Amino acid sequence: MTDAAYLPLNRHRLIAPGPVEVSPETLLAMALPQMHHRAPEGRAKFIRVRERLSELLGDPYQAVIVTGSGTAAFEGALVSSVPAGAKVVNASAGKFSERWADMAERLGYTVTRVEKPWGELLDADHIAAACQDAYALTITHSETSTGALHDLEAIAQAAKAVNPDLLIIADCVTSFGVSELRPAAWGIDIVVSGSQKGTATPPGLGYVFFSPQAETRLIKDTPKGFYLDLQRELTGQKKGDTPQTPAINLVYALDAALDRLLSVPREVLWHEKALQASALVAAGTALGAPSWAARTSPAVAVLTPPQPLGGKAVAEQLARMNQRALPGQAPHEDTVFRISTLGYADRYDALSIAGILEDAFRALGVPFESGVAVQAAWKAIQQG
C-alpha cells in the first residue's frame, strides 16, 4: 500500500481564510423555496439580519448589506462618505491594505500612503502624524495576506487625538466576528466586512456599519457611485427596501449562520477563534514554519515554511490531500502558506489540521519528530 493510497479517502476541508466552511443549516437556508425581497417575509428578513449584524458588532451602528464582495462594500463606504478629491491617508502592510490606496487613487482622492513592509505591524504614531489634515484614514485590521492583526485601537486613538474629525474606515473583513473589535470605544467610524469570513456564509455579501456620527456625514448622490451609493441604500434598508435586487438567498443564509454566532457572547467567539489560530501557529512553529507576523490574527495563520520549501509547494501538497489552503499573495506567493479555521470549524478541527500539516510536511521531506505539531496544537488549545 503506497503512502498516497489513502489520500482519496481524506475528507475535503476548506482551510483557507475565506470562503470558509459553512454549516449545513446555513446551506439549507439558501435552498428554501425562492424568496422574494419585496415580499413581506423578505423585507422582514432583511431588517432582522441588519439588526443581528449590528448585534454581532456590539455597537448601535447602522448596517448596510451590499450585494458584492468586501471590496464592493469598501468602495461603497469610501465613495459614500468621503467627498471627491479629499485627502485620504492609507495605512498598509500587505495586499489588502494596499488595495484601498489603489482604489482611493483611482477614484480621484488625494492619497497619502503610510507603508510598512508586508508582515510587519503598522505604527500608530507614524500613521497619526500623516492624518493631521486628512479627511479619512483607511486601514486594515486583520491583514489576510500576512496574518498580522494590527492594533486598530491604538492606531485609531492616536489618529483621532491628532485629528478628531478624521473619518476612520476600517477594513474588518476578516476580523468582524472573529477578533476583538469595539468600534465605538476605539473610535472607528465605519466598519467593513463580508459574508464569507467570520460570519461563515457563502460569498456574495459585503457589510458596511456606520456609527451614528458617520451616518450624518454620508454624501447624498455621490458622483462616484450609483450601485454603491450607500446613503440611498441605508435609507431604503432601514425599511427593508433595497434600491437594487439583493442576493436574498444569501441574506437568509446569513440569518441562519448568525444563530450560531449570536448563541454566545462575542468574547467567547473571539476567544475561541484566537485559540484555534494559536493552535495552528503552534503546529507550524513546531514544524519549523513560524508565523510571518508578530501579532497574529485569529482569522488566519500565515506561516513561513522552512527553506528551501516554498509556500506554493505546501499549498499544493495540502490540495493533493483534499485540503484547500492558500499560498501567499503576489508578490509574496511563495513566501508563506495560509491556513485558517475562520468559518464553521472548531478547536478539534484545528487539531486535525495540525495532523494534516505533519503529514504534508513529511510528504515534502521536512524532517521533524512525529507528533510535535499535534502536541503543540493540543497544548495551545488546552492552555487557551
Add this chain to the structure above:
Amino acid sequence: MTDAAYLPLNRHRLIAPGPVEVSPETLLAMALPQMHHRAPEGRAKFIRVRERLSELLGDPYQAVIVTGSGTAAFEGALVSSVPAGAKVVNASAGKFSERWADMAERLGYTVTRVEKPWGELLDADHIAAACQDAYALTITHSETSTGALHDLEAIAQAAKAVNPDLLIIADCVTSFGVSELRPAAWGIDIVVSGSQKGTATPPGLGYVFFSPQAETRLIKDTPKGFYLDLQRELTGQKKGDTPQTPAINLVYALDAALDRLLSVPREVLWHEKALQASALVAAGTALGAPSWAARTSPAVAVLTPPQPLGGKAVAEQLARMNQRALPGQAPHEDTVFRISTLGYADRYDALSIAGILEDAFRALGVPFESGVAVQAAWKAIQQG
C-alpha cells in the same frame, strides 16, 4: 468565561456507528429533481448501483437492494433462502446476533443458539459442532453492540468442513466496505448489509448479496414473506425492475457515495478504517477506557469507561459537546460507550475525536495527563 461557553461553537459531528456522516456529494444526489424508478435513467441507475455494490464486495455475488433497514434485508435473506421449519444455528455474542435468533424463532425455524457473553469472541469449533445437521448458520461479523470483529473466515471454514451444504448467512452490516471481507474465499453464501454504515449513505436501504450457489437455492414464492421475497426481487432487479417502489433517491445517493469508496482498492478502505478505529481505541485506552472486545471491529470503538463512570454519562457529555455518540445497548446500556468514524470521516477526524474525548473525560472528572489520548491516537495513526 466558563468552560462550557465554547460548547455551542462546537461543530456537530455524528460519531456513532450508523447513521454516519455522509458526504455533500451524496446528500446532493438525494436532492436531484425527483427521479422515477421506472424511467430509463432510474432503471439504469439501479442496475449500475447493484453492479457497483458487488464491485465493492469484491466477488461476483448478485446484489439485491431492499428498501428497508439491515434487519429487513436480513429477514429477506433468511425467508428467501431457508425452507420453512429448517434448522438454523445462530451464533451470538451481542445484541445484533441475538436478534437473528429471535427473528428465526418468530418465523418458525428450529433454532439452536450458540452463545458467548457480550464482548467475548465466538468460537469456531463450538459453532461448527452445532452445525452438523443444520440447514443454515446465521452469524454477525462485526458486532456493533460490543465492538467485536468475529473471525468470520475461521468460523465459516470450520462450519463448512463439518457441513459442506450449510448455508451461511452473514450479518456484515457494519463490516461491508470497512473490514476485510472475502465471502467467496471464506465460504460465506449470503452477505447482508445496509446503507447507513460503511457505504456512508443515509439510512433506508439494505443489501443482500447471494453467491452463485446461494442464488440457486433461493425459494420461489416463500410463504414467510411477500415484500421481502428476494427471489422475486432478484429476478426483477437484474433487469432494473423492482416489484415494489424503491427509495430511488437513496439509490442515487448510494451511487455518489460509491464513487469515493471505489476510488481506491478495497484493501485501502479496510486499512484506513482499521487505522481510524485503532486511534479511537488508543485514545480510550490512554484515558482508562479500553476496548470491550479483544478483536476490535474497524467499524466502532466500544469502550468501557473507568469506574464509577458509566457509558451513558459519557455519551450524554459528548452530546452536550455537539458530538452524537452512543451508550451501550440494553441490557448493557451503561457498560460502554460507542464511537465511530464509520462514514464520511478520515484519520484526522479520528484525531479530533481523541481531543474531544479528553475534554469530555475532563468535564466528567476523570483524572489523566493532558495530551495522552491525543498523542496515543496520533501515534496509532502514524504507525498504521
